[in-house]
Amino acid sequence: MRPDDLLAALARIVPPARLLTRPSALSAYESDGVTAYRARPRAVVLAETAEEVVATVRACHAAGVPFMARGSGTSLSGGAVPIEDGIVIALSRMNRILSLDPQARIAVVEPGVVNLAVSAAAAPHGLYYAPDPSSQSICTIGGNVAFNSGGAHCFRHGMTANHVLGLKVVLADGTLATLGGPSLEQVGPDLTALFCGSEGLFGVVLEITLRLVQRPAVYRTVLAAYDQLQRAGDAVSRIIDSGLLPGAMEIMDRLAMDAAEAAVHAGYPTDAAAVLIVECEGEEAQVAAEFSRLTTILDASGPTHLHVAATDEERARIWKGRKSAFSAVGRLSPDFIVQDGVVPRTRLGEALVAIEALSRDHGLRVANVFHAGDGNLHPLILYDGRQSGAFARAEALAADILRLCIRLGGSITGEHGVGLEKRAFLGEMYGEADMAAMRRLRDAMDPRGLSNPGKKLAPLGASHPASHGMHPLERAGVISRA
Amino acid sequence: MTTIRPDSIEALAAAVPAHARLRIRGSGTKPGLAHDTEGAVTMDLSALRGVTEYTPAECTFTALAGTPVADVIAALSSHGHALPFDPPLVAAGATLGGTVAAGVNGACRYRFGGIRDFVIGARIVDGCGRVLRGGGAVVKNAAGFLIHQALVGSCGRLGVLAELTFKVFPAPPAHVTMRAEVEDVGSALRMLAAVQAARVDAEALDVDQGRRVHVRIGGFPEALPARVDALRRVLGSSAELLDGAEEARAWSEAGEFTWAPADAALVRVPTSPSSVADLDTAVALAGHARRISVGGHLLWIACEASSLDGLDACLRDRGLVGQVLRGASGRPFLGAHVDSPVEARLKAVLDPDGRF
Numbered sequence: 001m002r003p004d005d006l007l008a009a010l011a012r013i014v015p016p017a018r019l020l021t022r023p024s025a026l027s028a029y030e031s032d033g034v035t036a037y038r039a040r041p042r043a044v045v046l047a048e049t050a051e052e053v054v055a056t057v058r059a060c061h062a063a064g065v066p067f068m069a070r071g072s073g074t075s076l077s078g079g080a081v082p083i084e085d086g087i088v089i090a091l092s093r094m095n096r097i098l099s100l101d102p103q104a105r106i107a108v109v110e111p112g113v114v115n116l117a118v119s120a121a122a123a124p125h126g127l128y129y130a131p132d133p134s135s136q137s138i139c140t141i142g143g144n145v146a147f148n149s150g151g152a153h154c155f156r157h158g159m160t161a162n163h164v165l166g167l168k169v170v171l172a173d174g175t176l177a178t179l180g181g182p183s184l185e186q187v188g189p190d191l192t193a194l195f196c197g198s199e200g201l202f203g204v205v206l207e208i209t210l211r212l213v214q215r216p217a218v219y220r221t222v223l224a225a226y227d228q229l230q231r232a233g234d235a236v237s238r239i240i241d242s243g244l245l246p247g248a249m250e251i252m253d254r255l256a257m258d259a260a261e262a263a264v265h266a267g268y269p270t271d272a273a274a275v276l277i278v279e280c281e282g283e284e285a286q287v288a289a290e291f292s293r294l295t296t297i298l299d300a301s302g303p304t305h306l307h308v309a310a311t312d313e314e315r316a317r318i319w320k321g322r323k324s325a326f327s328a329v330g331r332l333s334p335d336f337i338v339q340d341g342v343v344p345r346t347r348l349g350e351a352l353v354a355i356e357a358l359s360r361d362h363g364l365r366v367a368n369v370f371h372a373g374d375g376n377l378h379p380l381i382l383y384d385g386r387q388s389g390a391f392a393r394a395e396a397l398a399a400d401i402l403r404l405c406i407r408l409g410g411s412i413t414g415e416h417g418v419g420l421e422k423r424a425f426l427g428e429m430y431g432e433a434d435m436a437a438m439r440r441l442r443d444a445m446d447p448r449g450l451s452n453p454g455k456k457l458a459p460l461g462a463s464h465p466a467s468h469g470m471h472p473l474e475r476a477g478v479i480s481r482a
Numbered sequence: 483m484t485t486i487r488p489d490s491i492e493a494l495a496a497a498v499p500a501h502a503r504l505r506i507r508g509s510g511t512k513p514g515l516a517h518d519t520e521g522a523v524t525m526d527l528s529a530l531r532g533v534t535e536y537t538p539a540e541c542t543f544t545a546l547a548g549t550p551v552a553d554v555i556a557a558l559s560s561h562g563h564a565l566p567f568d569p570p571l572v573a574a575g576a577t578l579g580g581t582v583a584a585g586v587n588g589a590c591r592y593r594f595g596g597i598r599d600f601v602i603g604a605r606i607v608d609g610c611g612r613v614l615r616g617g618g619a620v621v622k623n624a625a626g627f628l629i630h631q632a633l634v635g636s637c638g639r640l641g642v643l644a645e646l647t648f649k650v651f652p653a654p655p656a657h658v659t660m661r662a663e664v665e666d667v668g669s670a671l672r673m674l675a676a677v678q679a680a681r682v683d684a685e686a687l688d689v690d691q692g693r694r695v696h697v698r699i700g701g702f703p704e705a706l707p708a709r710v711d712a713l714r715r716v717l718g719s720s721a722e723l724l725d726g727a728e729e730a731r732a733w734s735e736a737g738e739f740t741w742a743p744a745d746a747a748l749v750r751v752p753t754s755p756s757s758v759a760d761l762d763t764a765v766a767l768a769g770h771a772r773r774i775s776v777g778g779h780l781l782w783i784a785c786e787a788s789s790l791d792g793l794d795a796c797l798r799d800r801g802l803v804g805q806v807l808r809g810a811s812g813r814p815f816l817g818a819h820v821d822s823p824v825e826a827r828l829k830a831v832l833d834p835d836g837r838f
Contacts, residue, residue: 103675104754104778126681148624155621161628162599169824177824183752184779185587187805187815189640190598191824193631197624202824217681237539243562243652282683285709289702342620346539374622411623418625429625430615437614437831438627444827 006063010045010087013055018046029088032073032080037420041068041082048093050110050168050206056089057204058174060450068452069204071112071140076338077419079147079199079455089204091142097121098207105212106165106182111142111205118210127212130157133415134323142205148197150415152248152322155373157213159415161196166209169195171202172446182209199417200452202445216281219247220291221315224298225272225305229253229368232274233349235301236372239278240345242297244290247281248373255332255367256325256380263328266321267314269305276372277318325369326380333365333382335391337398340416341405345375354404355379362397364390376414377405403428423458489529491546491605491613491644497525498642499611504837506638508548508580511571514747515584515637515805518812527579530644533557535619542602542619544647547579554578564653566594568686570737579643584807585635586750588737589686589775590698594651597634603647604630609833613644621649632828637814640825641832654700657685659729660713662721667692667762667774671755674777676716682709688736689774692762698733742771742784747809749783749793749816751802764796790816 001009010019020026021043030038042065047053053069060067066086073080082088094110097118101107102125107118115136118129132151133139139149144160145167157163166180180192195202226232232251239246252260252275257268268275278298280290298306309315329336343351352368355377359366367380379401383394402412402425412418412425427435435457442457443449453459486501488494498504503522527548536543538561545554551565551572558564568588569581587596603617606629616630617623633640664670670689677684677697686698697717699709714721724732735741742748753761755778762781765772770785770793785793787809797804797817804816829836 101754101756103678104756105678106754126679148628150622150624156594158595158599159622159624161631162595171823175823177822179822179824181752182754184592184776185596185750185752186585187635187750187752187803187819188585188822189636189825189828190585190631190634191822191828193598193628193634194824194828197626197628214678214681214683216683240539240541243655245652283681283701283705283709283712285705285712286683286701289705293702340624342622344537344540344542344620346537371622375620376622409618410620411618411625413624414620414622415624422625426625429618433612434615434626437608437612437629440831441627441629441828444831445824 001059001062003063003065006059006065007043009059009063010043010056013052013059014045014047018048020044020046029070029082029090032075032078034076034078034421037078037081039082039084041088042085044088044090046090046093053089053091053204053206054170054174054176056087057170057172060087061173061448064448064450066450066453069111069142069200071143072114072138074135074139075143075147075417075419077413077417077421079417079419080143081420083453092140102127104182107210107212109141109208109210111140111145111208113141115139115141115144122212123215126215128215129163129210130213131160131163134326141208141210145196145205145208146198146200147417150376152250152371154371154415155249156245156247161193163211164192164196164208165211167192167195167205168207169203169205172451173448180209184211197417199419199456201442201456203451218284218287219279219281219315220287221277221279221309221318222295222298223307223318224276224278224301224303225269226274226276226302227272227304229274229352230349231302232276233352233372235276235298236348237346238297238301239294242293244294246278246294246373248277248279250277250322251275251368251370251372252322252325253368255365256329256369259328259332259367260321260325262331264320264324266317268321272304277322326378329367329380329382332367333384335383335385337381337394339377339379339381339398339401340413341377341402341410342414343375343377343405343408343410345372347408348372348375351377351404351408355401358397358400362393364394364397371414374414375410418456420455423456426456483524485524485526487526487529491530491607494530494642494644495607495611495613498607498609498837502837506583506642506838508577509550509575511574511576512580512584512586512807513811514807514809515814516811517814525642527577534645538563541650542621542647543650544619544645545578546645547577547643549578551576551578551581558650559653562653563650565600565648566651567591567597567600568737570739573734573738578646582634582643582646583636583638586807587776589688589733592687592776593683593685598631600649601630601634601646602649604633604643605645606630606633607642607644609641609835609837617647619647639838640829641838654685656703656706657698657700657729658706658710659696659698659724659732660710660717660721661724662695662717664693664695667759670695670774671759671778673717674755677713678777680712680716682713682716686733687777690741691772692766696732736773739782739784741773746771746784747787747790748807749785749804749809750807751781751783751797751804753779753781753802755779757800757802761800761802768792
């Protein structure tokens, strides 16, 4: 098939109302959560069935035209930016929960199902879907699989890959494959894990079997305030050393708290340099024993303030402040860049000191929000894009922070993926042989290089694309970057 | 049969391209997974051993593949840590690399997940002798492809796992197990479902020979009495309480498969709670010993090697796949196993010359 014949072929796959080609219709698909990266696709296919997706992939392959699957477009690394003149396969209409087996604790879903909808469907059975990116009220499971998304509870519960038991996929050349299955156990290589975090470079996910977990009988949440950020970090180390396994441990610095307070009035203390949020979960007697130890540890960690959530509403307010912190930062600065680096937990303090120094060196404020339990930093670099050179300085600072994470033995991304934004740094984190193996793997899965090209693995010799800006949904406080 | 025994990753990487066919071996506790390829040289990893890094404050450790799991457990226990996937065959001498390559978990994987959920990084020697790194040493990492996790369960056919990095968890300070006798496997599975519905944080849910339900819980000692009371309300007043050394021994024996005759083939079959009763009944009728594990997501079967053909047909009829850990080498899979195009492509990348 010639590339020029592709649109006619697509028109035979979906009805006209679901094949978008007019510029006004395409404009909504030009970017993802990182709005500075933009590209105009040739067309958008609004798929409603797996068969339509497979037919579209096969048509693109036959025509040699690149394509990219897209859910809600909340990617925060430029991973779901369209390919210029390529095809977008929009999966948000494939949003059915196909089955839910409470006894086996699995749900089979289409890729366009919104993350939180799985937990809502599982709730009557006392179950939920554990991975909880802050955008979980809008991001889709298919996107979560593509980026191996995380959230606040990864230390205890793991990332998306830990909760995907099976996949039905179409590889980039149209080959169908079933990976894994409905059991917690499996035989043979863990190919579902291989697909998780592949950022659309191998093909498109058609169906996902998710592991559900038991909803804890009780949660207990405490907020500790400190007059130094370092003290909050030290408290996390003490908790880990004590043998406790909290569901979540989150830290916010003063700047991040100010933003959250301004946005949602979470009730955070006004005079603290940092707050630490810790949550225990499980059976009532066990949580009572854990929480007693936890508060003893926190008491001894020198907090200026300790507040235990007495009601579900208080707990929800604490979390609302944390989860809205990033979108709220827009109230403090017209523009910001968020980074998503990871450092070994024991080097968190060192990383924060280094980030503070970098902030001074570059003359830009940095707000810190991080998943302290697993060393996942989210420094927010605040800048004013109207000032000449400010954006370049912010990008330089962001790059320095990523390199700091690599130098400390960490990762350039804990949960957002590499996408366009960080592809230039992947080769600094991995060696040449590792990168070559990743390229060979990509070539094996997608010999013509048509599935989401340019993401994760930079085309050889490519320059680093610039990015900045805030997604409209972030401005509205609907989604968050951490 | 030629055997080579590299004592470093460098020596391992140098040795791989020198041989046309290689068979990877740890301590030989799962001989059923070995493939019979004529002329294959055995790559014995037993000299590649040792915990190379353990950072208790990070809850991570790195060890060479030939390290006995028992050595890892000993190192971790000194800091109150444990391997949450509860590896089996520890006393028998299982190695870390062999456990990962086989993809086998123990009963307590029910609580927090299986091996692949805890392997956060690896150094792999591919079929061309290249040393590749997958993942890293931090517990959260979305960079690169999860090649290291894909090799979980690969049975040495894609590459050699040379060094592995794991996330670990604090070990519960105390455990108890409740054991209840039931009429049949259907009753047993209903009991497991009732335990789940009661929101009990069970470490393990097993059914021994279709007739005895085992529920293990772990946590702080002062919390256990109240939790046992809650569990007893589900299991009934006749449920027996095991604690201390007796309790630990019961699960250690389960992990060493002492219920299986020593000369029997040992087969591992992923199931689901809705499919396991039918298979358990069929296996019982055939006279085989068996144990349901992981809350109904796994059935272990012990049978005479001569019965593997019948078991193969039984699994095939049900669309299930079995993995033969012990019994007959050269026949690692039973039942409805089909080759995956994704696995074939991964194999072409990591082992283009088909050495493994």
